[in-house]
Amino acid sequence: MIRSVVRGFGASLPKRVMTNSELEEKVDTSDEWIVQRTGIRQRYIAGEGETTASLGEAAARAALDKAGLTAADLDVIIVATSTPDNTFPATAVNIQNRLGMHHGAAFDMQAVCSGFIYAVATADAYIRGGLAKRVLVIGAETFSRILDWSDRTTCVLFGDGAGAIILEGQESSGTTADRGILTAQLRSDGAHKEKLYVDGGPSTTGTVGHLRMEGREVFKHAVGMITDVIEAAFEATGTTADDLDWLVPHQANRRIIDGSARKLGIPLEKVVVTVDLHGNTSAASIPLALNVAASDGRIKKGDLVLLEAMGGGFTWGSVLLRW
Numbered sequence: 001m002i003r004s005v006v007r008g009f010g011a012s013l014p015k016r017v018m019t020n021s022e023l024e025e026k027v028d029t030s031d032e033w034i035v036q037r038t039g040i041r042q043r044y045i046a047g048e049g050e051t052t053a054s055l056g057e058a059a060a061r062a063a064l065d066k067a068g069l070t071a072a073d074l075d076v077i078i079v080a081t082s083t084p085d086n087t088f089p090a091t092a093v094n095i096q097n098r099l100g101m102h103h104g105a106a107f108d109m110q111a112v113c114s115g116f117i118y119a120v121a122t123a124d125a126y127i128r129g130g131l132a133k134r135v136l137v138i139g140a141e142t143f144s145r146i147l148d149w150s151d152r153t154t155c156v157l158f159g160d161g162a163g164a165i166i167l168e169g170q171e172s173s174g175t176t177a178d179r180g181i182l183t184a185q186l187r188s189d190g191a192h193k194e195k196l197y198v199d200g201g202p203s204t205t206g207t208v209g210h211l212r213m214e215g216r217e218v219f220k221h222a223v224g225m226i227t228d229v230i231e232a233a234f235e236a237t238g239t240t241a242d243d244l245d246w247l248v249p250h251q252a253n254r255r256i257i258d259g260s261a262r263k264l265g266i267p268l269e270k271v272v273v274t275v276d277l278h279g280n281t282s283a284a285s286i287p288l289a290l291n292v293a294a295s296d297g298r299i300k301k302g303d304l305v306l307l308e309a310m311g312g313g314f315t316w317g318s319v320l321l322r323w
């Protein structure tokens, strides 16, 4: 059977770092409160000329370099984002053009913080269904541009950045010893819209709007939803927490990450945490974390890696893959 194998990975961050102490000057907050409640110490904020497409392009170029490929080798580009450069055309098409690629297809995927999981699952379906041989999957965001910078309950949590992987179809034996994606589990439930949403849009207000969140409510649902899709991934593949080499969770909050790992019996030494460095970068957080842990040698070829995310919608999902 065909499996979708990671050929390359890359990431890009804006130049400007914003520390918690800088936020103390903007809103009534403290470094101590932010670190204790979230684990975040700093985030990167896009400056002039830095956009979702420019960050995504840089991440894509890094992933292509790593894979020893060029844009000519790609069939499809999928960009997971909730902060596109324009309402349309898709940021994926913008990046396709920036890469000098004028063949194949490019489109955006919108599942907020679960966007990268949804995009990887979609790329995997394209590859296994024979629609594409190689898919560039990018998670790219500039959440700083939809934050209400006077709202201390949200503006301290998010940051900007982009990460990318290239998936390639390779003939495999069909066992869990194969490299590549072993299963993807996706869920959504629109009943929770009011807990995490943006209060604007082309068809409602005609404006971009700002992020609004009932943080405590999101927190209450997060661990249960994450556990649900991780257990589904184990069940679909006959694997257990003991088989895992790495858990690479969506980086929203250190307490959610630790709580989910504890509930699943995954030791914290096997959990990749970058929320301290990047804050919550929504769809970019998992590929940014993958880039850190694969670049520093923690994630190695053949490792069993579990990705999971939960976010606005609500949406939630997991991907189990062998690196």
Ligand SMILES: CC(C)(COP(=O)(O)OP(=O)(O)OC[C@H]1O[C@@H](n2cnc3c(N)ncnc32)[C@H](O)[C@@H]1OP(=O)(O)O)[C@@H](O)C(=O)NCCC(=O)NCCS
Pocket: 028, 029, 030, 033, 034, 037, 038, 113, 152, 153, 154, 156, 213, 215, 216, 217, 218, 219, 252, 253, 280, 310, 311, 312
């Ligand atoms: C947002 C979050 C960090 C808040 O932590 P919490 O422990 O739930 O805190 P609460 O919302 O109960 O607020 C506690 C107090 O801190 C205050 N507070 C909120 N933000 C603050 C800030 N940045 N600095 C200082 N105090 C703050 C609140 O006003 C509240 O004060 P009160 O008790 O006087 O009313 C937490 O709920 C969370 O992480 N939720 C999930 C959010 C998330 O990950 N969303 C993205 C999903 S993809």
